[in-house]
Amino acid sequence: MIQLAGKRLVQMALIMLTVSLLLFLAFEADKYSLAGKVLGAYSTQDQRLLWLEENGYNAPFVQRYFTWIINAARGDFGESVQFATPVSKLLKDHLLNTAVLGGLVFTITVSIALVLGVLSGIAEGSTRDRGITVLAVITTSVPEFASATILVAIFVFWLDILPGTSPFSNGLTWSDANQLVLPVMVLVIYNFGYYTRMTRASMAEVMTSQYVRTAILKGLPYKRVIMRHALRNALIAPFTVMILQLNYLLSGVIVTEVFFSYKGFGKLLYEAALFGDIFVIEACAMVAVFIAVFSQFVSDIGYTLLNPRIRFS
Amino acid sequence: MAKPDMSTPVLECNNVSISYYTRAGEIPAVVDFNMKVMPGEAVGIVGESGCGKSTVALAIMQYMGKNGDIVGGEIKFMGRDMRTMSEEELRDIRGSRISMVYQEPMASLNPSMLIKEQLNEVLIYHEGISEEEASKRSIEMLDAVRLPDPQRVMDSFPHQISGGQQQRVVIAMALLSKPQLLLLDEPTTALDVTVEAGVVELIKDISKQFGTSMIYISHNLGLILETCDKIAVMYSGEAVEFGSVSQVFDEMRHPYTRGLFNSIPLPGADRYSRPLVPIRGQLPLPHERPTGCNFGPRCDHFKDGVCNVEALHMQDVSAHLGHQVRCERYLNIDWEAAKPKAVAGEAISYGKTILQVKNMQKYYEVHDRSLKALISGKASRFVKANEKLDFEAREAETVAIVGESGCGKSTFAKVMLGLETATGGEVILNGQEIGQITVHKRTPQMVGSMQMIFQNPFETLNPSHTVGSQIGRVLRMFGVAKNKEEALEKTYKLLDLVKLPRDFAMRRPRQLSGGQKQRVGIARAFAGEAQVVVADEPVSALDVSVQAAVTGLLTDIQRERRTTMLFISHDLSVVRYLADRVVVMYLGQIMEQGDTDDIYSPPYHPYTEALLSAVPIADTSITKKHIVLEGELPSPMNPPSGCPFQTRCPRKIGAVCEDELPAVKDLGGGHKIMCHLSEEELRAMEPVIAMPSDKKKKAAAAANPGRAKAALAAASIAAIPGVDTPPVPRAKTAAKIELTVKKAPPKKAAAKKPAAKKATAKKPATGKTGPERLKKPRGKADDLKQISGVGPKLEQTLNGLGFWHFNQIAKWRKSDIAIVDDELSFKGRIERDDWVKQAKALARK
Amino acid sequence: MTDTTAEQTNTPDSNSGLKKFLSSFSLLRESWVGMIGLFLVVFWVSIAIFVDLLPLQDPLAQTRGAINLPMLTEDKKGIMHWMGTDDRGRDLLARLLHGSRVVLFWSTLATIVAYSVGMLMGVTAGYRGGWWDEIISFMGNVLLSFPQIVLLLVILTAFGPNSNVGVWMNSTLGLGKTVVSGALIIVAITFSTAPQVARIVRGIVLDLKTRDYIAAAEVRGEGPLWIMLVELLPNARGPLIVDACLRLGYVIITIALLGFLSLGLPPPDPDWGKMISDGRQWGYNGLNIMLWPALAISSLVLGLNLLADGLREISLRD
Numbered sequence A: 001m002i003q004l005a006g007k008r009l010v011q012m013a014l015i016m017l018t019v020s021l022l023l024f025l026a027f028e029a030d031k032y033s034l035a036g037k038v039l040g041a042y043s044t045q046d047q048r049l050l051w052l053e054e055n056g057y058n059a060p061f062v063q064r065y066f067t068w069i070i071n072a073a074r075g076d077f078g079e080s081v082q083f084a085t086p087v088s089k090l091l092k093d094h095l096l097n098t099a100v101l102g103g104l105v106f107t108i109t110v111s112i113a114l115v116l117g118v119l120s121g122i123a124e125g126s127t128r129d130r131g132i133t134v135l136a137v138i139t140t141s142v143p144e145f146a147s148a149t150i151l152v153a154i155f156v157f158w159l160d161i162l163p164g165t166s167p168f169s170n171g172l173t174w175s176d177a178n179q180l181v182l183p184v185m186v187l188v189i190y191n192f193g194y195y196t197r198m199t200r201a202s203m204a205e206v207m208t209s210q211y212v213r214t215a216i217l218k219g220l221p222y223k224r225v226i227m228r229h230a231l232r233n234a235l236i237a238p239f240t241v242m243i244l245q246l247n248y249l250l251s252g253v254i255v256t257e258v259f260f261s262y263k264g265f266g267k268l269l270y271e272a273a274l275f276g277d278i279f280v281i282e283a284c285a286m287v288a289v290f291i292a293v294f295s296q297f298v299s300d301i302g303y304t305l306l307n308p309r310i311r312f313s
Numbered sequence B: 001m002a003k004p005d006m007s008t009p010v011l012e013c014n015n016v017s018i019s020y021y022t023r024a025g026e027i028p029a030v031v032d033f034n035m036k037v038m039p040g041e042a043v044g045i046v047g048e049s050g051c052g053k054s055t056v057a058l059a060i061m062q063y064m065g066k067n068g069d070i071v072g073g074e075i076k077f078m079g080r081d082m083r084t085m086s087e088e089e090l091r092d093i094r095g096s097r098i099s100m101v102y103q104e105p106m107a108s109l110n111p112s113m114l115i116k117e118q119l120n121e122v123l124i125y126h127e128g129i130s131e132e133e134a135s136k137r138s139i140e141m142l143d144a145v146r147l148p149d150p151q152r153v154m155d156s157f158p159h160q161i162s163g164g165q166q167q168r169v170v171i172a173m174a175l176l177s178k179p180q181l182l183l184l185d186e187p188t189t190a191l192d193v194t195v196e197a198g199v200v201e202l203i204k205d206i207s208k209q210f211g212t213s214m215i216y217i218s219h220n221l222g223l224i225l226e227t228c229d230k231i232a233v234m235y236s237g238e239a240v241e242f243g244s245v246s247q248v249f250d251e252m253r254h255p256y257t258r259g260l261f262n263s264i265p266l267p268g269a270d271r272y273s274r275p276l277v278p279i280r281g282q283l284p285l286p287h288e289r290p291t292g293c294n295f296g297p298r299c300d301h302f303k304d305g306v307c308n309v310e311a312l313h314m315q316d317v318s319a320h321l322g323h324q325v326r327c328e329r330y331l332n333i334d335w336e337a338a339k340p341k342a343v344a345g346e347a348i349s350y351g352k353t354i355l356q357v358k359n360m361q362k363y364y365e366v367h368d369r370s371l372k373a374l375i376s377g378k379a380s381r382f383v384k385a386n387e388k389l390d391f392e393a394r395e396a397e398t399v400a401i402v403g404e405s406g407c408g409k410s411t412f413a414k415v416m417l418g419l420e421t422a423t424g425g426e427v428i429l430n431g432q433e434i435g436q437i438t439v440h441k442r443t444p445q446m447v448g449s450m451q452m453i454f455q456n457p458f459e460t461l462n463p464s465h466t467v468g469s470q471i472g473r474v475l476r477m478f479g480v481a482k483n484k485e486e487a488l489e490k491t492y493k494l495l496d497l498v499k500l501p502r503d504f505a506m507r508r509p510r511q512l513s514g515g516q517k518q519r520v521g522i523a524r525a526f527a528g529e530a531q532v533v534v535a536d537e538p539v540s541a542l543d544v545s546v547q548a549a550v551t552g553l554l555t556d557i558q559r560e561r562r563t564t565m566l567f568i569s570h571d572l573s574v575v576r577y578l579a580d581r582v583v584v585m586y587l588g589q590i591m592e593q594g595d596t597d598d599i600y601s602p603p604y605h606p607y608t609e610a611l612l613s614a615v616p617i618a619d620t621s622i623t624k625k626h627i628v629l630e631g632e633l634p635s636p637m638n639p640p641s642g643c644p645f646q647t648r649c650p651r652k653i654g655a656v657c658e659d660e661l662p663a664v665k666d667l668g669g670g671h672k673i674m675c676h677l678s679e680e681e682l683r684a685m686e687p688v689i690a691m692p693s694d695k696k697k698k699a700a701a702a703a704n705p706g707r708a709k710a711a712l713a714a715a716s717i718a719a720i721p722g723v724d725t726p727p728v729p730r731a732k733t734a735a736k737i738e739l740t741v742k743k744a745p746p747k748k749a750a751a752k753k754p755a756a757k758k759a760t761a762k763k764p765a766t767g768k769t770g771p772e773r774l775k776k777p778r779g780k781a782d783d784l785k786q787i788s789g790v791g792p793k794l795e796q797t798l799n800g801l802g803f804w805h806f807n808q809i810a811k812w813r814k815s816d817i818a819i820v821d822d823e824l825s826f827k828g829r830i831e832r833d834d835w836v837k838q839a840k841a842l843a844r845k
Numbered sequence C: 001m002t003d004t005t006a007e008q009t010n011t012p013d014s015n016s017g018l019k020k021f022l023s024s025f026s027l028l029r030e031s032w033v034g035m036i037g038l039f040l041v042v043f044w045v046s047i048a049i050f051v052d053l054l055p056l057q058d059p060l061a062q063t064r065g066a067i068n069l070p071m072l073t074e075d076k077k078g079i080m081h082w083m084g085t086d087d088r089g090r091d092l093l094a095r096l097l098h099g100s101r102v103v104l105f106w107s108t109l110a111t112i113v114a115y116s117v118g119m120l121m122g123v124t125a126g127y128r129g130g131w132w133d134e135i136i137s138f139m140g141n142v143l144l145s146f147p148q149i150v151l152l153l154v155i156l157t158a159f160g161p162n163s164n165v166g167v168w169m170n171s172t173l174g175l176g177k178t179v180v181s182g183a184l185i186i187v188a189i190t191f192s193t194a195p196q197v198a199r200i201v202r203g204i205v206l207d208l209k210t211r212d213y214i215a216a217a218e219v220r221g222e223g224p225l226w227i228m229l230v231e232l233l234p235n236a237r238g239p240l241i242v243d244a245c246l247r248l249g250y251v252i253i254t255i256a257l258l259g260f261l262s263l264g265l266p267p268p269d270p271d272w273g274k275m276i277s278d279g280r281q282w283g284y285n286g287l288n289i290m291l292w293p294a295l296a297i298s299s300l301v302l303g304l305n306l307l308a309d310g311l312r313e314i315s316l317r318d
């Protein structure tokens, strides 16, 4: 167990290192163009050279990379060109907002998906199952920016009961909570379908397994068969996949934030990308990858804990 | 629970029909099925896969899944039709009064629940007792199914115990609530032979111990013989024959049953004394069954206008009480003539030595990445998959390599074929060392000269390509065919060779049956000028009636082409039919090798002896020594010290077996045994399988026609000095010599004499008065088996006790019954009152 | 030896590959979900192919004074705009239908490229195992640990049309702006999609590789390339066709999304994603502009997903 965790942590570190190297190569290998990006298109050649000299960019590549990575590990990603503030501070504020949105979405999505998935997997092939499956296919076919459009049309322009953007100009306050409704809805609608189908598949498989048959033919009450024999085994796989999917959820969150002008991590990254704010992009990418890798770690450990076949071997 | 009335059957199936509903429409999986199971009785259902055995079992449990339905008839449990029961009532019955044991023990246990919970819940829900009490009962039951250390098993997850133990747990689970009826659906098919033997032994005792009626489903006639009193033979969704075991085994009246017996190999016979006769054709699919008799298209006795007119019904066989068949013409068939005849053996002249394996070793390195291993510096260990293999094979010879799973058979095949290289030693093919040359470095001609036939017919051919293109590719690869036309021409020739129509070249594998695919596999192996063909269990996945045909074809081709064949198998009965020499392996090492006849007769290696005794034999005339090995197969990752077999060997001498690897003893004629037992001790062994070939026994059998087995048993007792004629209880048990299998604890082992045998003959309770007993009547004895509940085994026991006639039993009084009950060492199993009633009825006739 | 030639099957004669492929579509008839999917896909594909033959306005022509018209209105010239016009007075119906060609062309191309790369990686990793597997899987894991959008943003900002690479492609290679953007998008999508494909293929191959027919091929001395391409891949096609349908849907979403984020193909070619972001600036007046492409993308992707579902259902049946 500890051994597995250790192994995974090493893998995590390796991936993070590789990612950082790739990012560094992509953005900072060509230091002249970097200087151009930082100082703006209208800076002179001399200004750029001076900037490079001042910021230690004339050191060998490897040394630069290590300085950068060590600073990054300490949370120092440099200063945003666009906002002229330390990247770390920007990140902190935006990440918090994203965590609120993401956490809300994840909780709601998982709850809906588990209930619907189990209901549909228990009775594979029934009308209920088909209904839920089709619903899930339809909702996963509508990408976030499309469903956002449709929902805005309905709730903002037609019914006029919700705000069409979520800037939270006064910070995250309860009074503005209605600004969260549409982003959350958009993300839940797009994501619950996949989660549901996964839960359904797992549940349906377990329901046709021989040990569930054994349990039924042992004369156990139906409730016990489902609750004790089927559910636990059926939920192992979806649980781990759902956590792995945090990665994809994050993608959706970015789009949704952009659509609704929600001041989160995604919006920060997107605007940095449009602006060419290199240090912010680097930091955001590192953070995003860290979240993904860490969720993978959690999912692996969780799987091991949930599955006695692996736990005891 | 109140004792049920002993004269009502526990289960009665009347005209049951079961269908599955699929996209293609209704599939009648089982039609017009009848069966009666009396209290304490064990009924077998035998048939090839897909004939509807499992469907019957699930129908009895009233569990037909989503797309199945019982469409007709009634299934009465203790007199009540289960089809009219509510879901609630069914739940009460399931698991408590009828329970079931399944084929795949691992799959039928919940992987994420402790065994403790899975056992206890049966009692908690059916009997409403407390957790502690349930645990207590569960432990007792685990003990009763002879699981060592029940407490540990209780606290384990299913994957933490071995397959044999899992199956015992499943059986314990089924027995917990003392059911009246136990259904066993192929309970040992997934197990290794020696492990199977132990489980079968247990099943046999269940009814004695618990008085449970059983329905035992199997495709293996030998297992049915060992466990059951009555048997139903199923073919293509119908029961075609039903009767007592002796009726069906010795006096069968259905051509399919006859065919089945003719096509299965018996370890007591070889290809000359009793050649295999396959049943031609193949099982019809459920929706393609012919009118009239389903077996018609494959039956040698088919008569137009009689057999194909209308659906047949079960009819009573005249003069056989309780024996039924579904055949219109059974009276017109000469049943003696239908038995296979011995043929004269052709002498095979073996050629020069083609293959030499000298001290071949194959180790796999496994990396242990655990912290402990890293610290102790043992991060990599070696699995000795093959250790010092040493044997030869000559031209036109078939060498069988026999052993249970994990013994290194497949690894050996891989080295031969160049998929792996040997770690040490030599493999010499035609004077050239090939053990170190991978297949990619071999010349096409070398590759073609060593080919393989695979086990699983469903995987042996690539589903994406036609049969023709796959054979053609091989021909081109080996340089046998230069161009397309030539390849096609040769493909046709090969199809002819394996007796398949030429247009099969155009077909895709999924359009072929299992046997046909296997034939294509054979054709492919012989496509090059194969000198050595390695056949890895080529027929074990096929249905019995097809096995014979494929085996026959394979040996015919091999003989004709004078190819050397290495035949890998776990089945000693098949091996006897086709091997010239046998190599017995255990945990990567050769335990014994020699000519086939040497292997099947003493001296044996103790492992071979156990293996032979574990083979179920579908022949009532054969007596077999019973050796049940203790424990499980050790893992090759962690083999025992000294002799590999020492952890399970019933003849273990003592410390020397644990400490030293035995030397190989040459007993002459190439017969080699690796064991510490001295040559004298080895030579003193008795045959495991005794056939009624002995003159005396034959005479005895003749004196009692039709009862060969009983007579044989009696005769062999007579041969044991000190036990004389008057009533000997449990005659048959006495005839088979039981070896003590319990190993003594290692320290004491040294003191123990190796061949500790004891005959378990009990002295009869002669002192008591009681029922009238007779010596063996000179004339014909009555057929006691006509009393329902008396099977062949019981009959012998009764004979042994001195009961030979119905009128003896008809005269029993209550006190007599009590005395007999005492003498029949299994109580509660049979309702003796009912015997008296039936005996009276029979005596009146 | 008794003759056993009678062991026959009465299954029909073999099919050609094409026939089988078509027959799997005819099987779709039994799955109404699949049928609806097939209908939607065929609808959009035929529009994409035959859009030039339809009596539509010029999708690029701007009509002055006919800006942001609501649907079903005629402009001053008396031309009917069934769906209205956009912020430059271009006919929305024409843009929407022409947009299908752009979307389908680039997404199909990207999917094919990503799939080929992914399959190659997956088969190699699965069949060769050992170091090959370690390296390929690690590379895949690195790429997969980026949330997809982040990866796309990183690639397109670092190497986008305005970066050194983009400029080089444009000037030195003389490629048009659209081609440069398209090529970069394909590369970006390949980076984010191929590892997923590889992972699936690897799983299938690991399973198939234990089959006896693979051992049979090895035993007769086939090389790894033959085994991978001829023996393994054809048997993986069932699940891969299903997956490819889903994947194509996902790529369509991605390409539209890039358009929406203004990282997609350059204007003025109609691009559904770009249309949505254009409409967004106009608030209520732009609703018309946004809604149609949103529905178009959704229906096309829905079609693919339903089709995949139908195909999967069929493949599970036999």
Ligand SMILES: Nc1ncnc2c1ncn2[C@@H]1O[C@H](COP(=O)(O)OP(=O)(O)O)[C@@H](O)[C@H]1O
Binding pocket: B020, B021, B022, B027, B029, B047, B048, B049, B050, B051, B052, B053, B054, B055, B056, B065, B067, B068, B286
């Ligand atoms: N769930 C099912 N749906 C459709 N057909 C089935 C199903 N289960 C079994 N069958 C068919 O019913 C017949 C009998 O099967 P089964 O009872 O499993 O045979 P056995 O146990 O003797 O091998 C076979 O033709 C099999 O294909």
Ligand code: SF4
Binding pocket: B254, B255, B256, B293, B294, B295, B296, B297, B299, B300, B301, B302, B303, B306, B307, B326, B327, B328, B329, B330
């Ligand atoms: S009924 Fe006819 S075809 Fe069927 S088994 Fe009897 S003799 Fe053969």
Ligand code: SF4
Binding pocket: B606, B607, B643, B644, B645, B646, B647, B649, B650, B651, B652, B653, B654, B657, B662, B674, B675, B676, B677
């Ligand atoms: S007697 Fe000893 S050496 Fe011989 S098989 Fe048994 S344990 Fe091995």
Ligand SMILES: [Mg+2]
Binding pocket: B050, B053, B054, B055, B186
């Ligand atoms: Mg079965």
